[in-house]
Amino acid sequence: MAEVNWTALIIFVLLFAFITWLGFAAAHWRKGDLDQLHEWGLGGRRFGTIITWFLIGGDVYTAYTFIAVPALAFGAGAIAFFAVPYAILIYPILFIFFPRLWQVCHKHNYITSGDFVRGRYGNRWLALAVTVTGIVATMPYIALQLVGLQVVIGAMGVSGSGYAADLPLLIAFIILAAFTYSSGLRAPASIAIVKDILIYLTAFVAVIVVPIQLGGFAKIFAAVPPAKLLLAVPGPHTTGSYTGYATLVLGSALALFLYPHSITGILSASSGRAVRRNAAMLPAYTFMLGLLALMGFFAIASGVGSLPEYAAGFKEFKNNFAVPALFLHSFPSWFVGIAFAAVGIGALVPAAIMSIAAANLYTRNIHREFINKNPTDKQEAQMAKWVSLIVKLGALIFIIFLPLQYAINLQLLGGILIIQTLPAVMLGVYTRWFNDWALLIGWAVGTVAGCSMFVSANLTPTYVLVVGGLSIPGYAALYTVILNLIVVIVLTPVFNAMSSKVFDETAAADYLA
Amino acid sequence: MNQQTEKRSGWSWWYLLFLIQFILLLWVPFYNSAEPSWAGVPFFYWYQMLWVIISAVLIAIVYVATDD
Numbered sequence: 001m002a003e004v005n006w007t008a009l010i011i012f013v014l015l016f017a018f019i020t021w022l023g024f025a026a027a028h029w030r031k032g033d034l035d036q037l038h039e040w041g042l043g044g045r046r047f048g049t050i051i052t053w054f055l056i057g058g059d060v061y062t063a064y065t066f067i068a069v070p071a072l073a074f075g076a077g078a079i080a081f082f083a084v085p086y087a088i089l090i091y092p093i094l095f096i097f098f099p100r101l102w103q104v105c106h107k108h109n110y111i112t113s114g115d116f117v118r119g120r121y122g123n124r125w126l127a128l129a130v131t132v133t134g135i136v137a138t139m140p141y142i143a144l145q146l147v148g149l150q151v152v153i154g155a156m157g158v159s160g161s162g163y164a165a166d167l168p169l170l171i172a173f174i175i176l177a178a179f180t181y182s183s184g185l186r187a188p189a190s191i192a193i194v195k196d197i198l199i200y201l202t203a204f205v206a207v208i209v210v211p212i213q214l215g216g217f218a219k220i221f222a223a224v225p226p227a228k229l230l231l232a233v234p235g236p237h238t239t240g241s242y243t244g245y246a247t248l249v250l251g252s253a254l255a256l257f258l259y260p261h262s263i264t265g266i267l268s269a270s271s272g273r274a275v276r277r278n279a280a281m282l283p284a285y286t287f288m289l290g291l292l293a294l295m296g297f298f299a300i301a302s303g304v305g306s307l308p309e310y311a312a313g314f315k316e317f318k319n320n321f322a323v324p325a326l327f328l329h330s331f332p333s334w335f336v337g338i339a340f341a342a343v344g345i346g347a348l349v350p351a352a353i354m355s356i357a358a359a360n361l362y363t364r365n366i367h368r369e370f371i372n373k374n375p376t377d378k379q380e381a382q383m384a385k386w387v388s389l390i391v392k393l394g395a396l397i398f399i400i401f402l403p404l405q406y407a408i409n410l411q412l413l414g415g416i417l418i419i420q421t422l423p424a425v426m427l428g429v430y431t432r433w434f435n436d437w438a439l440l441i442g443w444a445v446g447t448v449a450g451c452s453m454f455v456s457a458n459l460t461p462t463y464v465l466v467v468g469g470l471s472i473p474g475y476a477a478l479y480t481v482i483l484n485l486i487v488v489i490v491l492t493p494v495f496n497a498m499s500s501k502v503f504d505e506t507a508a509a510d511y512l513a
Numbered sequence: 514m515n516q517q518t519e520k521r522s523g524w525s526w527w528y529l530l531f532l533i534q535f536i537l538l539l540w541v542p543f544y545n546s547a548e549p550s551w552a553g554v555p556f557f558y559w560y561q562m563l564w565v566i567i568s569a570v571l572i573a574i575v576y577v578a579t580d581d
Contacts, residue, residue, distance in 0.1 A: 081557070084561045095572055242545070250539060277576065280573045286565045
C-alpha cells in the first residue's frame with residue numbers, strides 16, 4: 001500500500017479520541033444505576049424521540065452498509081439498490097408491530113425478545129430457540145462491522161506485517177469494549193449523534209462535489225455499463241432477477257427488526273409513541289442510503305478501479321475499496337480524514353449495540369433461565385458486562401484469524417435464521433392463537449430448510465424454487481418463513497386438541513398505550 | 514365491547530394505506546426501466562428514491578390519523 005496519509009490519519013485519530021471520551025462520559029448522561037440490567041443494557045428506557053432516532057439509525061445503517069452497498073453497486077450494479085426499497089418497507093413494519101412490543105416489554109420489564117416469548121407462551125425451550133437464534137445471527141454481524149474499520153484504516157496507508165497489521169483494529173476494539181463495559185447502551189447512543197453528523201456531512205458533500213467533478217449525473221449514469229444499469233429482464237420460464245430482487249427486499253425488511261440489536265434499540269425508547277414517531281422520521285436515513293448506493297456508480301465513472309495508485313487497495317479489499325478510493329481520489333486529505341472517521345465510528349456504534357443485545361439475551365434467557373435462577377440485580381448486570389466483552393472478543397478473533405468470506409456467508413445465513421422468529425415474536429404481539437410447541441417445530445423446520453437451501457445454493461441466500469416448469473429464484477429467508485408459518489398453522493389445532501391449557505402472563509391491555 | 518376498547522385494540526384500518534408502497538415497490542417490472550429519465554437519472558433510481566419521500570408522508574398520515 002502507498003505511504004501513510006498523515007493529514008487524514010491525524011483527523012481520524014482526533015475524532016476517535018473525542019468519541020472515546022464521549023463514550024466514557026456517557027455513563028453520567030441521564031444518570032441511572034448501572035448495576036441494573038435495564039439501566040446498563042437499555043439505557044433505563046429513557047431515550048426520547050430524537051435520541052431513539054439516532055440510536056436506531058446507528059443500528060440499521062451500519063458502517064458495513066456504507067462500504068458494502070456501494071461496493072455491490074460498483075461490482076454488480078442495479079441489484080445493490082434493493083437496499084432502498086428494503087429500507088422503505090421496514091418502517092411500516094416497525095410502525096404496525098413494534099410499539100406493541102415496546103408496551104408489553106415496558107409493562108413486564110422484559111429486556112429481550114426471549115423475555116417476551118417466555119412470558120407470552122410460558123415455554124422456556126421456545127424462548128431458548130429465539131435467544132440462540134438471536135445470538136448466532138448477531139455474531140457475524142459484529143465481525144462484519146470490523147471490515148468497514150479495516151478498509152478505512154488500510155486506505156489511509158496504515159499497514160504492517162504479520163500481527164502488527166491488526167494492531168489498529170485491536171486498539172479500536174479495546175476502546176469499544178471499554179466504553180461499552182463502563183457505560184452500556186448510553187455509550188453508543190451518545191456516539192451515534194457524532195457518527196450521524198459526520199456521515200450526513202460526508203454523504204452530502206460527496207453527492208454534490210463528486211458529480212460536479214465528473215460533469216453531472218447524466219454523465220455518471222452514461223459511464224455505467226448498460227448491463228449494470230438495470231436488472232436483467234428474465235428469460236422464458238423464469239421470473240429471474242425480478243423475484244430475486246422483490247423477495248430480497250421483502251425478506252430483509254421482515255427480518256430486520258427481529259435482530260436483537262434492533263429490538264434493544266426499540267426497547268430503549270421512552271414510549272411506544274416515540275417508536276411510532278421514529279417510523280415516520282427514520283426514512284430520512286434511507287434517502288442518504290440511496291445517495292451512498294449511487295457512490296458505487298460515482299466510483300465507476302471516476303475510473304478509480306483502473307488507477308495504479310489504488311490497485312493494491314482493490315487487490316486487498318476487492319470492491320469494498322470502491323468508496324474509500326473514490327474519497328481519496330475526489331477529496332482533500334483533511335476531508336478524507338472526516339469521511340473515514342465517519343465510517344470507522346459508524347462501525348463502533350452498531351458493534352456496541354449488538355454486543356449489548358447479545359449480552360442481554362445470554363444473561364436473561366440462558367444464564368438466568370438455566371444456570372442461576374435468582375441472581376441479584378448487580379450479579380445480572382455484571383454478567384451482561386462480561387458477556388459483552390466475550391462476544392466482542394469472539395468477533396475480533398473471527399475477523400483476524402478466519403477468511404473474510406466466512407463472516408460474509410454467516411451474516412447472509414443470519415438473515416435466514418433470524419426471520420424464523422417472526423411468528424413467535426412479531427405475530428405474537430397481535431395474537432396468542434399459535435401453540436408454543438407448534439411455534440417451536442415451525443422454527444426448527446424453517447431453520448433446517450433455510451440452512452439446506454443456503455448450502456444447496458452454494459452458500460448464497462438466493463434459492464431457485466421450481467414450480468411446474470417455472471423457475472422462481474428468491475430469497476431463502478422468505479421461502480422458509482412461509483414454510484415455518486404453514487407448519488405452525490397446521491400444528492396449532494393438533495397441539496391444542498391434546499391440551500387445552502394456555503399459559504400467558506401478559507394481558508390484552510398490556511399491549512396498549 | 515364499547516367504542517373505546519375497540520379503538521384501543523391496536524389494529525387500525527389506516528394500516529392498509531401501507532399496502533400501496535408494498536405493492537408499488539415489490540412489483541419490479543413496473544419500474545425496471547431507464548425511461549422516463551429525470552435529469553439524467555434513470556427511472557429505476559429516481560422512482561425508488563421518490564418512494565422514500567412518499568412512504569415517509571404515508572407513515573406521517575397514519576401516525577396523525579391513529580394518534581389519540
